[in-house]
Amino acid sequence: MPSRRLPGLLPLFLLAAIVWIVPTAFASEPSVATDRWYEIRRSGQKYGHSQVVWAPSTWEGRPTIHDTTTITERSVRNMMGIRDVFETVMRIDLERGDDGTLWWMKVVVEEAGRVTSVETRWTGEGYEQVTRLDGEEETLVIPLDTPVMTDSESFLGARIRRGSVKVGDTFDLRLLDVPARGAAVTKLEVLAREAIADEAVRDEEGNAVLIPCFRVRERDPKSGSTTTIWIDDDGAFVKLVGEGGITYHRLARSAAEETPVKPAEFRVTTPATPVLERIMSADRLYLDLHLRGDPDRPLPEFPASRFSRTEKVRGSDEEGWVVEMVLDKFDEPEATTTLPMDTKGLERHLESTVLMPTGHEKVQAVVTTVVGEEPDARKAAHLLARYVTERLGKKSPEVAQASALEILDSGQGDCSEHALLFVTLCRAAGIPARQCSGYVCIGSQWGAHAWAEIWLGRWVGADPTTGEIGTGARYVFFGYHDDPDSFPGLVTSRTRGRMRFVATRIVEGDDDYDLRESETWRIHDGEGRRYVHVLAGLEARGVPRDWVVRLTGSNRMRIRGEGFVVEVRANADQGLTLDQLGGGSETFAGIPARRTEMAGRGVALLLLSRRRVVQVFLQTEEDVDELLPRLETVLAPTFAPVPKAVEEEKKEETPASEEGE
Numbered sequence: 001m002p003s004r005r006l007p008g009l010l011p012l013f014l015l016a017a018i019v020w021i022v023p024t025a026f027a028s029e030p031s032v033a034t035d036r037w038y039e040i041r042r043s044g045q046k047y048g049h050s051q052v053v054w055a056p057s058t059w060e061g062r063p064t065i066h067d068t069t070t071i072t073e074r075s076v077r078n079m080m081g082i083r084d085v086f087e088t089v090m091r092i093d094l095e096r097g098d099d100g101t102l103w104w105m106k107v108v109v110e111e112a113g114r115v116t117s118v119e120t121r122w123t124g125e126g127y128e129q130v131t132r133l134d135g136e137e138e139t140l141v142i143p144l145d146t147p148v149m150t151d152s153e154s155f156l157g158a159r160i161r162r163g164s165v166k167v168g169d170t171f172d173l174r175l176l177d178v179p180a181r182g183a184a185v186t187k188l189e190v191l192a193r194e195a196i197a198d199e200a201v202r203d204e205e206g207n208a209v210l211i212p213c214f215r216v217r218e219r220d221p222k223s224g225s226t227t228t229i230w231i232d233d234d235g236a237f238v239k240l241v242g243e244g245g246i247t248y249h250r251l252a253r254s255a256a257e258e259t260p261v262k263p264a265e266f267r268v269t270t271p272a273t274p275v276l277e278r279i280m281s282a283d284r285l286y287l288d289l290h291l292r293g294d295p296d297r298p299l300p301e302f303p304a305s306r307f308s309r310t311e312k313v314r315g316s317d318e319e320g321w322v323v324e325m326v327l328d329k330f331d332e333p334e335a336t337t338t339l340p341m342d343t344k345g346l347e348r349h350l351e352s353t354v355l356m357p358t359g360h361e362k363v364q365a366v367v368t369t370v371v372g373e374e375p376d377a378r379k380a381a382h383l384l385a386r387y388v389t390e391r392l393g394k395k396s397p398e399v400a401q402a403s404a405l406e407i408l409d410s411g412q413g414d415c416s417e418h419a420l421l422f423v424t425l426c427r428a429a430g431i432p433a434r435q436c437s438g439y440v441c442i443g444s445q446w447g448a449h450a451w452a453e454i455w456l457g458r459w460v461g462a463d464p465t466t467g468e469i470g471t472g473a474r475y476v477f478f479g480y481h482d483d484p485d486s487f488p489g490l491v492t493s494r495t496r497g498r499m500r501f502v503a504t505r506i507v508e509g510d511d512d513y514d515l516r517e518s519e520t521w522r523i524h525d526g527e528g529r530r531y532v533h534v535l536a537g538l539e540a541r542g543v544p545r546d547w548v549v550r551l552t553g554s555n556r557m558r559i560r561g562e563g564f565v566v567e568v569r570a571n572a573d574q575g576l577t578l579d580q581l582g583g584g585s586e587t588f589a590g591i592p593a594r595r596t597e598m599a600g601r602g603v604a605l606l607l608l609s610r611r612r613v614v615q616v617f618l619q620t621e622e623d624v625d626e627l628l629p630r631l632e633t634v635l636a637p638t639f640a641p642v643p644k645a646v647e648e649e650k651k652e653e654t655p656a657s658e659e660g661e
Contacts, residue, residue: 036236037200037256040073043245043497047264048073049256050248059095059103065154067094076265077396079414080445084396085263087111100154101147102176112398114406116354120176122147127176133354133403140178148176148183152218156188157235165214167193173218179484187219196230198238199251213238223487224301244493245296266497269447273502274515275554277443278537280466280572280611281642282473285327285441286505289476292498293317300494303486306330307438307461307477330461331470336378337457340430346455348482349432355403356424362408367429377431378456382469384425388418389467389575415465419450422464426454433462437488438478439501443572444554446501448492451475466575472611473507508537509642522551533557536570537610539637544630559634564602564620564627568635570612578608588616589632589639603628609639 040048050071057066069092088111095104105120120129126143149155169190177184192215197208213230230239240248308327315321352358370387371380393412404424407417426433432455440449451463461471479488513534523532529543536555547561559566584594594606605616
């Protein structure tokens with residue numbers, strides 16, 4: 001399940017952009033060094049602090065300002081009651097002009113003893129960016145005619161000090177856009193002149209001094225993200241309010257460094273309404289995504305995809321919002337191609353990075369061992385997906401995002417590690433792949449999740465956490481990690497902590513059920529002797545008249561007859577195989593089963609059917625083998641294959657040669 005810790009080791013393109021997200025500070029063209037301190041909060045919880053130091057400097061003969069920003073963070077991720085603590089120290093060193101021109105930058109992130117560095121340098125023909133991690137190195141060249149700016153604060157600071165900024169002014173701020181391998185323009189608007197409390201400066205009575213500031217709004221035209229920043233007359237920022245309830249506020253050092261007794265804690269899962277243990281094989285799910293109103297956070301724009309799409313939005317910030325969505329199965333069973341395949345236009349989805357070193361001998365060795373000479377790309381991808389789900393223990397690493405090599409060495413990870421390792425192995429095998437971000441239903445919960453898409457002549461969903469090629473209708477898509485025109489982090493920041501998922505209708509094969517009323521979850525047809533537990537996909541048909549059937553909870557069926565009691569339970573299988581559950585040498589209702597004797601009181605059966613783990617407990621003092629065939633006949637519909645796939649709208653896929661990504 002989940003994994004994005006904020007900020008931890010951010011995606012590399014965010015590391016390159018962090019300077020304008022977390023502004024540097026200076027009072028005037030500096031003649032001596034000085035520093036400022038800020039506390040960092042998200043949704044009202046303090047989870048870190050920042051120190052900004054500036055000093056006069058030179059860079060390759062140019063007079064510059066050297067800025068050093070150090071960000072220290074500590075937070076807890078709560079995933080269904082499992083709490084993981086993440087601590088990160090990020091140091092950003094800059095050489096820039098007084099007007100904000102970016103000449104050189106180095107970002108170093110330390111977490112759990114691991115050090116990652118990203119160094120960016122102006123070459124005269126653009127920027128060269130070198131990323132280093134555990135001996136791996138990645139170099140990107142970004143061709144540009146002129147250098148970009150560092151951030152809005154440094155860009156406006158010199159103008160404010162010169163007295164050339166007034167309310168109503170607008171500016172185009174040109175910044176580095178690493179994912180797009182170029183520059184991007186952020187819009188700046190000077191909104192107002194305001195006095196705000198500077199907690200770092202106190203009057204004789206100990207009250208925070210009011211500081212006159214320009215309130216400035218930054219807006220990224222591509223993503224729509226906004227940041228509001230208050231800059232004082234010395235050109236230094238006093239306060240910043242960003243997406244997702246993130247705030248920076250200037251304080252005295254002692255107050256900024258003060259550590260909360262209880263670290264900030266953020267939940268990444270929420271209960272499913274209703275619980276849907278049959279969700280793993282759903283063809284279509286209709287979902288009402290409820291979002292609590294929040295005037296400080298705009299309503300997110302969920303990108304349309306083959307996983308999910310928005311049909312209607314209703315509500316208000318006062319009443320709350322409801323986003324009506326449709327989630328679809330994303331598979332093309334006939335889609336495959338032969339390895340090696342034509343990947344023209346898909347080169348970006350085969351790239352090697354420091355986190356995904358596709359050419360490393362360890363990665364190549366795994367591909368050789370797992371895939372071998374398999375020519376079918378779909379079969380090869382399935383082998384890699386099963387390798388990842390069976391190889392990795394479900395445990396979060398101590399870093400926000402482990403590299404593929406670290407994952408292979410540790411043999412553990414959550415969904416982010418599963419997705420990253422799978423994409424790395426696919427790319428190493430010559431199968432274009434990309435990481436996806438969003439939320440997923442696992443039956444009882446919805447949670448933040450990372451999974452993948454792979455190219456098999458067409459894009460197809462894949463989830464290495466559960467070992468699937470072709471995904472069921474259970475994913476709400478936020479975006480792609482490494483697509484310059486996709487912004488999953490922005491969707492996450494606008495939804496975090498305010499979502500509730502209510503499934504209203506589920507379609508699986510010929511079954512189409514309305515879930516809006518609790519009575520529809522259980523079908524009791526006493527006359528026809530048919531009983532269906534919709535949420536779990538349990539069905540009994542042709543039940544003898546002297547047997548009594550009860551459907552209980554979210555996943556149980558109880559059958560009682562003279563001298564016996566049967567309880568049937570179903571849970572989403574989460575990628576398990578019968579071998580992993582102990583194997584099975586018998587069959588029940590035509591599928592493999594593991595049988596366990598219950599000390600002369602009956603038997604327990606364990607089966608995998610339609611992506612569910614189904615347990616059958618038969619308690620009786622009678623002859624078990626005489627009763628089981630009758631029970632098999634009654635429960636056969638529970639284990640039967642889905643009779644017919646739902647008719648999906650076939651969407652034209654762009655040929656690889658025309659993708660241009």
